[in-house]
Amino acid sequence: MSDITGNGKFLVGIYDDDDVVLKAVKEVKNAGVRIHEVYTPFPIHGLDIALGHPRSRLGIAAFMFGLSGTITALLLTAYTESFDWPMIVGGKDSYSPIIYVPVIFELTVLFSALGMVGTFLVSNNLGPTVKPLMYDLRTTDNKFAMAIDLDKNNLVENDIEQILRNSGAAEVNVKQF
């Protein structure tokens, strides 16, 4: 992720089971360790609540992208149909917004959809030249990884490793970015 500080040294606990990792999140947090992020092959219900993540602002972003589409469509139809080249169709005024509701609707959907694709790429650090940070390749298959940023924790490495193992981690690796 882009918010890596210091020397970017991480402890990565690998878990085999979604129930175990969910329980482990609570235990590790109770032991006073700050968790950077948990990576899973599939969504786990209640994980973001257990991690204490703030409510996602994706909805607000989607609304803003949609709104920009609506405004673009209003300006586009108004400019082309009543200013640039006024046309009378079906006996209506040259600008009758009701006729352009489909255009306005479609551009709203298009802008919010494309905007969300862009948001997805940016927020997940994906792109042609960007090298994504993988804490453990097996999280795309069948393993669950809990990443601990050592620079953001006061506990020493060995203590954290012990806490991770006690919480059910099958292995604990060090990852340096």
Next chain:
Amino acid sequence: MASAHVLPSLDEQFEFTGESKRRLLIGVGVGVALVAIGSYLLASGVGEHTHEVAGAGDAAGEGHHYKWTTRLWANVWLNAIYFTGASVIGMFFMSYNYLAQAGWTAAFKRIPEALPAYLPYMCVVVLATFFFAGHDLFHWTNPGLYDTASPDYDPVIAGKSGFLNTPFYLIRVVLYFVLWYVLWRVLRGFSLQEDLYGGTSYYEKSIKYGTAFLVVFAVTSSTSAWDFVMSIDAHWFSTMFGWYTLASWHVTGLAVITLTVITLKERGYLQIVNDSHLQDLGKFMFAFSIFWTYVWFSQFMLIYYANIPEETIYYRERFSGYGGIYKAPFFINILLNFVFPFLVLMTRDSKRTYVILKLAAWGIIVGHYFDFYVNIMPGTVGEHGGFGPIEFGMILIFACGFMWSIASQLEKANLIPKNHPMLEESLHHDI
């Protein structure tokens, strides 16, 4: 979540208390009194437009001498169609949940299951209204329209006589109610037996019969919309009308289900229904309000754009016809059925707040009454329409009857389908 694995008790018996019965009876009594007062006022000509403008000959009033009873019967018809829809949607909801093998609805499945019990009463009301007032409400029942020798001969309506004739009409209406009701009885029977004997065989059979209902309803929802509503304005037609009426009925039924679930929960029943269930019900209302708007607007925009006189007359009558008395209901319709639920139900928090959900559900229920009002009234009573004691009284009678019917069905079975194979999934519903 799974941490506290203490399952709530699955034995819940709804009690239709004497107090509730008394209130509903008072409601019906007030309704009857209001209808009586309204009828008296209409019969003695109070509040009627006395100026009889010559040449007010709109399609509906043509060849008819207007009687005050027409408004009474139009109200009966309007409410009968509205509540027929709200009750049959219970069956529709059950069926598509079976077909999709959806699990989350199992916890409150008894509520949609209770709605269609009102159908036989509505069938009687619909048939009686057609029998007593068919000629006043439906211009197409006038035999002169089909007789080339008659001065009333109408080639447009005569061309539709293969479909719009009284025997075929009555067969269709009876068929709708029989098919809907019988298939519901089958599913209800399976559901009650499942409570006793358990197992998955009833669930699998329910999927088959639910799917059969969906096939039946795919056709009958459209044709019944033509018969019940669109044939009032027999000259006019819209190919979107079936979908439009289904959308209206569907979102009304969803609002009734949501409202019933919340009311039961507030009275201490259905504690297993959690915020996630309610949020999903809220999403359903939100989504299908938008779907209704989509169909409403598609129908409107095509007619507006094409500007063909025989089509635009439908909106002309509602927008500026009859002294503009339908203009307010026309806009209330859009505000209550689109703007209000769209803005109110958009956020996640609002769909988890009982007060807001109830407010939105009431808005939708009232709004779709106006939807049917705007579709039915101009073609039947025209300039004699309005909002008086008759309208309010009639809603009260039908609504209290509907609540009575739902409550007595809920009382007949355990409030939670305790042997439903999807119940475990529903108990852990978490979004």
